[in-house]
Amino acid sequence: MTDVRDATDGRDPELPGLLLRTERDALVPLLRTLPDEAFAMRTCCPGWTVRHVLAHCSAALTRLVEDRFEDGVLSSKANDRDIAERAGWTNAAVVDELERGLTEAGPVVAAAPDGRHDGLALGEWVHAGDVREALGEPGAYAGPALAPALELLASVTRSRGTLPLHADLDDRDDPLLLGAATGEHPPARYLGPASTLVRLYAARPLTGTRYDLAGVKEADLVLFG
Incomplete structure (x- = not known):
């Protein structure tokens, strides 16, 4: 019988970065192939389209990488503000920012005391699943990551x-x-x-x-x- 992984296991600081990079390599090429109308598809996140989810994800990662991730930054009001700030961007520009964030955030998450940003990395991956599900892609919350x-x-x-x-x-x-x-x-x-x-x-x-x-x-x- 295989031993169950238990609570004595220590945190692996490299794991969030691995997750983000693996998801980057799976999701970004898909996003690059989408027509603009696909970004308007509704997701399971109330009131949010695919573009809204991606803008939220890219903004959160950018704030983290640029050391602007203060308390309350993921509140509903802050999320709406970040999405509104990107309203004039092209879809390609949102994807570009997301790709940079998925690439650069790993070391920042790894260095954070007590793994305080590990949940953010996990949430980014879940939101990638929200996007895949909205687009009708298989394996919404599965895949290589x-x-x-x-x-x-x-x-x-x-x-x-x-x-x-x-x-x-x-x-x-x-x-x-x-x-x-x-x-x-x-x-x-x-x-x-x-x-x-x-x-x-x-x-x-x-x-x-x-x-x-x-x-x-x-x-x-x-x-x-």
Whole structure:
């Protein structure tokens, strides 16, 4: 039997950068091929099109790289401001900024004390899934960056002290233990695809998915929406 990865594992500071670069190599070439009308497609993020999501992601990464990532920078008001500031940009310019951010943010995230920006890197990858889903691309929350995304998800849930969950994934050989295994709560159990596990933690639509979850409610797993 393969050992379950547990809460004693230390943070890997290079993991967020690996995730961002891997997603860059998968997503940016797709975005470069899109007609302008595809950027107007609605996503699962309320009120946001593909372009809105990309502008939000690129702005957040730029702020991080330029050391302008203060508290409240990802509030709804700040997000709307960042998107509005890019309203006059071409779609190609938004993609250019996103590519730079995905390339340059890794070392900044790695150097941040206590992994404080690890969740941002994970959120960028989830938003890439939102874009793929809106465009009808396969593997919205999967793809070549899934392996580092799962490892980072486990790390972030441990650092945030979420409820422990033992995940047996259809598309991963090793089981994964998420959350903080403090002994106060027996681990909940999840059985199903890795991409659906991501949807649960990211509060993304679950329509058409199949999974088994025991010992915890879906709402208790949500890291961000």
